[in-house]
Amino acid sequence: MEEHQINWSLINRVRTKNPIVLTLANLVTIDKVADSISAVGASPIMSIEPAEANEIANLANAITINLGTVNQQQIDQMQTILQMVPPLKPLVLDPVAVSAVPSRLKLAQSLLSKFHFDVIRGNASEIAALVDADNTSHGIDAGKVDRPIQVAELCARRFKSIVILTGETDLITDGQIIYENPFSAEMLTMNVGSGDMLSSIVAAYLGVTSNTWDACIVATVLVSAAGVLANRYSVGLGSWQVQFFDQLSIMDTKALLEFLEESEEDYLD
Amino acid sequence: MEEHQINWSLINRVRTKNPIVLTLANLVTIDKVADSISAVGASPIMSIEPAEANEIANLANAITINLGTVNQQQIDQMQTILQMVPPLKPLVLDPVAVSAVPSRLKLAQSLLSKFHFDVIRGNASEIAALVDADNTSHGIDAGKVDRPIQVAELCARRFKSIVILTGETDLITDGQIIYENPFSAEMLTMNVGSGDMLSSIVAAYLGVTSNTWDACIVATVLVSAAGVLANRYSVGLGSWQVQFFDQLSIMDTKALLEFLEESEEDYLD
Amino acid sequence: MEEHQINWSLINRVRTKNPIVLTLANLVTIDKVADSISAVGASPIMSIEPAEANEIANLANAITINLGTVNQQQIDQMQTILQMVPPLKPLVLDPVAVSAVPSRLKLAQSLLSKFHFDVIRGNASEIAALVDADNTSHGIDAGKVDRPIQVAELCARRFKSIVILTGETDLITDGQIIYENPFSAEMLTMNVGSGDMLSSIVAAYLGVTSNTWDACIVATVLVSAAGVLANRYSVGLGSWQVQFFDQLSIMDTKALLEFLEESEEDYLD
Numbered sequence: 044m045e046e047h048q049i050n051w052s053l054i055n056r057v058r059t060k061n062p063i064v065l066t067l068a069n070l071v072t073i074d075k076v077a078d079s080i081s082a083v084g085a086s087p088i089m090s091i092e093p094a095e096a097n098e099i100a101n102l103a104n105a106i107t108i109n110l111g112t113v114n115q116q117q118i119d120q121m122q123t124i125l126q127m128v129p130p131l132k133p134l135v136l137d138p139v140a141v142s143a144v145p146s147r148l149k150l151a152q153s154l155l156s157k158f159h160f161d162v163i164r165g166n167a168s169e170i171a172a173l174v175d176a177d178n179t180s181h182g183i184d185a186g187k188v189d190r191p192i193q194v195a196e197l198c199a200r201r202f203k204s205i206v207i208l209t210g211e212t213d214l215i216t217d218g219q220i221i222y223e224n225p226f227s228a229e230m231l232t233m234n235v236g237s238g239d240m241l242s243s244i245v246a247a248y249l250g251v252t253s254n255t256w257d258a259c260i261v262a263t264v265l266v267s268a269a270g271v272l273a274n275r276y277s278v279g280l281g282s283w284q285v286q287f288f289d290q291l292s293i294m295d296t297k298a299l300l301e302f303l304e305e306s307e308e309d310y311l312d
Numbered sequence: 313m314e315e316h317q318i319n320w321s322l323i324n325r326v327r328t329k330n331p332i333v334l335t336l337a338n339l340v341t342i343d344k345v346a347d348s349i350s351a352v353g354a355s356p357i358m359s360i361e362p363a364e365a366n367e368i369a370n371l372a373n374a375i376t377i378n379l380g381t382v383n384q385q386q387i388d389q390m391q392t393i394l395q396m397v398p399p400l401k402p403l404v405l406d407p408v409a410v411s412a413v414p415s416r417l418k419l420a421q422s423l424l425s426k427f428h429f430d431v432i433r434g435n436a437s438e439i440a441a442l443v444d445a446d447n448t449s450h451g452i453d454a455g456k457v458d459r460p461i462q463v464a465e466l467c468a469r470r471f472k473s474i475v476i477l478t479g480e481t482d483l484i485t486d487g488q489i490i491y492e493n494p495f496s497a498e499m500l501t502m503n504v505g506s507g508d509m510l511s512s513i514v515a516a517y518l519g520v521t522s523n524t525w526d527a528c529i530v531a532t533v534l535v536s537a538a539g540v541l542a543n544r545y546s547v548g549l550g551s552w553q554v555q556f557f558d559q560l561s562i563m564d565t566k567a568l569l570e571f572l573e574e575s576e577e578d579y580l581d
Numbered sequence: 582m583e584e585h586q587i588n589w590s591l592i593n594r595v596r597t598k599n600p601i602v603l604t605l606a607n608l609v610t611i612d613k614v615a616d617s618i619s620a621v622g623a624s625p626i627m628s629i630e631p632a633e634a635n636e637i638a639n640l641a642n643a644i645t646i647n648l649g650t651v652n653q654q655q656i657d658q659m660q661t662i663l664q665m666v667p668p669l670k671p672l673v674l675d676p677v678a679v680s681a682v683p684s685r686l687k688l689a690q691s692l693l694s695k696f697h698f699d700v701i702r703g704n705a706s707e708i709a710a711l712v713d714a715d716n717t718s719h720g721i722d723a724g725k726v727d728r729p730i731q732v733a734e735l736c737a738r739r740f741k742s743i744v745i746l747t748g749e750t751d752l753i754t755d756g757q758i759i760y761e762n763p764f765s766a767e768m769l770t771m772n773v774g775s776g777d778m779l780s781s782i783v784a785a786y787l788g789v790t791s792n793t794w795d796a797c798i799v800a801t802v803l804v805s806a807a808g809v810l811a812n813r814y815s816v817g818l819g820s821w822q823v824q825f826f827d828q829l830s831i832m833d834t835k836a837l838l839e840f841l842e843e844s845e846e847d848y849l850d
Contacts (some may be wrong), residue, residue: 070339070608071346071358077609077773082818087773088678089609092652098682114385116652140357144367175522233561235346235356259474281557288819292771338616339608340627383630383654398795409626413636502830504615549620550826 050257053248054265054296058084062250065089065103066243067121069111069139070234076109079240082292083265084245091116096123104250106132107243108154110147111139118150125158133249136160136204137242142168155202161255163198164207164242167191174198192221205259207245209238213267215259224263226306228270230283241266265294268302318391319526321518323534323565327353329567331519335512336390338380338408341505345378348509351561352534354516360385365392370388373519375401376512377423379416380408385418394427402518405429405473406511411437430524432467433476433511436460443467461490474528476514478507482536484528493532495575497539499552510535534563539572588795591786592803592834596622600788603627603641604781606661607649607677610774614647616780620830621803623785629654634661639674642788644670645781646692648685650777656688663696671787674698674742675780680706693740699793701736702745702780705729712736730759743797745783747776751798762801764844766808768821779804803832806840 063086066076073089079112080087090099093116100106100123125134136155141148150223154160162172165190172290176188188194191208199206199218208214209231213224231237244266248258269290270283277283332355335345342358348357359368362385369375369392376392405424410417420442423429432442436457443466446455457463460477467476468487477483478500482493496568500506513535517527542555593662602625604614605850612628628637631654638644638661646659674693679686689711692698701711705726712735721773725748726732730811733746737756746752747769751762769775786796811824 068609070360071337071342071356073609074343074773078818081771081773083728087609088681089650090682091608091650095684098684102681112358112360115363143357143371144359144364146364168696203543233350235343235350246636277558278555278562279558280347280561281554284557285554285819285823286816289815289817292818293816310707339629340606340611340625343612381627381629384632410638412626413628413633415633415636501621503611504619546827547824547831548827549616549830550823553826554823 048251049260050254051261051296051299053084053252053257054294054299056251057247058295060251062104062247063088063102064243064246064250065099065106066246067106067117067124068109069109069236069239071111072239075236076239076243078288079291080243080247082288083244083247085250087243091120093119093123096120096178097127099129100124100132103132105135105246106120107137107246109137109139109239109242110151111137111239113147113150114178120209121154123288125154133161133162133246134158134257135162135164135242135249136247138163138165138169138173139239140169141165142172148172160202160204161249162207162245162259163202163204164209164245166238167194167208167210170194170198170206170208174201177310192216196221205255207241207259207263209241209263213263215255215256215263222260224267226264226267226271228267228274230274230277230280230287231267231270233280234284234287237266237270265291265299268299269294272302319521319523320530320565320568322521322526322530323352323563323568323570325520326516327564330355331373331516331518332371332513333515333519334368334375335515336375336377336386336393338505338508340380340551341508344505345508345512347557349512349516351557352513352516354519356512360389362388362392365389366396369393370403371398372401374515376404376406376515378406378408378508378511379410379420380406380508382416390423393486394423402515402524403427403429404431404433404511404518406508407432407434407438407442408508410434411441417441429471429473430518431514432471432473432527433478433507433514435507436463436477439463439467439540441477441479443470443519448451454570458531459541461485465490474524476510476528476532478510478532482532484532485571486525491529493536495533495536495540497536497543499543499546499548499549499556500536500539502549503553503556506535506539534568535560537568538563541571588792589799589834589837590622591661591790591799592832592837594789595598595749596833598789600642600780600785601626601640602784603637603644604790605644605646605655605662607774609649610777613774614777614781616826617782617829618785619685620826621782621785623788625781629658631657631661635665636660638662638665638670641670642671643784645673645675645784647675647677647688647777647780649675649677649777651685651688659692663692669768671784671793672696672698673700673702673780673784673787675777676701676707676711677777678707679703680710686710698740698742699787699798700745700783701740701742702747702783703744704753704776705732705748706719708732708736708744712739720749720785722806730754743793745779745797745801747779747801751801753794753801755794760798762805762814763829764802764805764809764814764832768812768815768818768825769805769808772820772822772825775804775808802828803837806837807832810840
């Protein structure tokens with residue numbers, strides 16, 4: 044990783060360019076996802092009407108498809124959007140609960156066989172399910188898999204995507220190189236929607252760069268840094284959420300670089 | 313009540329066993345309900361697609377059916393789930409606004425005539441409506457009824473359920489015994505979704521015990537205790553919500569027992 | 582404006598009379614909107630089922646139609662409601678994103694041609710779109726228009742509505758008189774749903790007065806005052822939201838008048 048300089052200035056660029064991010068959203072977390080897109084400086088759009096599919100896809104600079112509360116209406120909407128957009132616009136897939144709900148897995152695999160997604164963001168169980176790796180899943184939450192690095196790499200190679208496998212240690216891989224995120228906050232797991240927010244924030248960064256690798260790293264590190272900083276003065280889930288959104292909304296490139304420098308002693312030495 | 317020792321250790325047991333709670337959710341409060349399930353240590357799953365009904369019901373350790381934004385799609389989904397699950401899985405009904413919306417009342421009564429619910433959780437007007445007791449309702453909020461204890465007991469006996477009637481004083485009854493919750497926080501009424509959260513948290517406890525009575529008391533006292541503690545340093549709705557979720561996420565059996573002991577002087581002496 | 586005394590006591594009247602506000606809601610912001618209605622002292626009801634349309638419209642003292650996630654089911658629901666209610670109940674239209682999504686613009690213009698709305702609340706781009714004024718829109722957010730006052734007046738005259746055009750300076754007009762809100766808080770823009778909340782809070786005030794002009798001013802000033810007060814101790818989006826809901830829930834007529842007096846030196850001198 045030493046030879047590659049990550050372009051942290053993307054954090055400021057999103058705030059300046061204000062890209063439009065379309066999320067086919069999980070209704071459980073739709074409010075948090077919209078706020079998180081807005082907090083990093085992008086503009087959220089959402090829609091649940093298939094007849095609006097063309098118009099909203101045209102508006103968007105990047106698109107995230109989240110399967111969290113997928114339903115027939117949303118499937119109709121995503122078919123229209125996906126047939127229309129590639130290869131013009133960056134696409135992110137969030138395969139929520141495909142490890143637990145067989146029909147969602149079938150849908151996700153069908154989407155992946157027909158369309159190219161620049162990024163797939165899921166927990167270990169979800170990523171394992173996409174490539175039929177053995178895993179035990181527990182509800183919608185992150186299960187554990189035996190060899191997460193290999194699972195992530197396999198998934199990335201199979202679908203020619205960058206995979207973000209989130210968990211105790213977030214892994215980002217294009218199938219060849221692995222980036223291990225040094226930061227993690229347990230509260231990101233208790234807070235429902237942390238993964239959904241990341242998947243849409245990745246799209247915000249894809250909206251201002253063609254460097255998918257950098258967009259994935261910057262978004263993942265930003266979200267986990269906000270989570271770690273929110274830990275400092277929080278009592279529990281409520282106060283953590285407040286400070287998480289505070290950090291997400293005020294963090295600029297300079298502040299993130301300072302956080303990385305301060306943390307180096309704790310994490311990297 | 314003296315002879316029955318309530319099993320407060322359920323609070324820790326949910327955090328250890330992490331049961332999966334399916335909520336057919338109210339879209340107004342779906343985010344808060346998911347966070348509240350997660351905060352007490354359980355795993356939330358949600359779905360709005362009838363075709364997923366079997367798969368998600370299979371995953372769940374307990375199920376809450378909330379009529380808050382019920383619609384045809386959700387009715388289809390709940391029919392499939394209800395025909396499949398009893399008597400295998402604990403079921404909670406939250407009859408939101410049946411006192412105000414006649415077609416919801418008809419639906420709730422039809423569900424109750426065909427299926428057995430372990431627990432019914434509603435405000436005074438809603439519980440009264442289910443048993444055709446006189447009441448005046450105001451929107452979706454708690455109306456007052458003349459004899460809430462009798463209404464709750466009648467409802468419990470008619471549907472062979474434990475009834476949690478929430479309001480100024482929460483009542484829990486199996487039709488014979490009444491438990492009156494000594495704690496109440498006015499902000500639980502202003503906060504939209506307090507009842508919906510309780511209904512799904514009850515399911516979390518039902519997921520780890522076959523003692524429905526204890527599950528109802530523990531969940532109700534926990535939620536009201538969190539509400540009372542959140543009052544202490546709050547200015548208004550916003551800061552109350554933050555502290556409510558803080559308390560919900562950090563409260564363990566020991567902390568609740570300490571709260572009960574401290575409060576005895578204020579409430580019970 | 583000097584000759585007209587605004588009836589600030591509406592703030593207390595809503596808390597006393599507790600009107601029922603029906604919102605055909607934007608699913609992105611439905612939770613915040615329900616909490617905001619409750620915070621100002623009114624009762625929120627929501628529904629997504631067309632078959633409930635008559636029953637819920639009958640319950641409501643005022644109705645807001647928000648196009649934020651409009652879909653066929655909601656269009657069916659609103660047709661039933663709109664054919665039934667006028668001229669009996671106050672109606673507010675929130676034309677979310679009509680400036681960006683052509684099919685929503687067509688829908689909004691069709692609604693406005695068939696039904697009378699007492700109030701239209703939108704950002705500059707949205708209001709401009711309704712009257713086919715030139716504008717450049719960016720996603721769902723406020724674009725800028727060249728002559729916002731003229732655009733708002735034109736819209737008000739064309740649809741015989743009071744128009745609330747929100748932005749850096751909120752404008753309220755009946756087509757003849759203009760009220761310029763002296764308060765604004767940047768965070769109201771970053772927070773997704775500020776406009777949606779205002780549109781439903783306006784309905785809360787319309788539920789207790791036939792003076793539409795006063796209802797619009799009181800609601801708009803109240804929301805912006807809460808936004809300004811929330812700025813004082815906030816770090817970013819998270820803590821701003823907490824204090825915004827705190828202020829919304831505790832502000833009474835006396836507190837608002839004190840805020841206006843204190844602010845006079847800053848804003849009006």
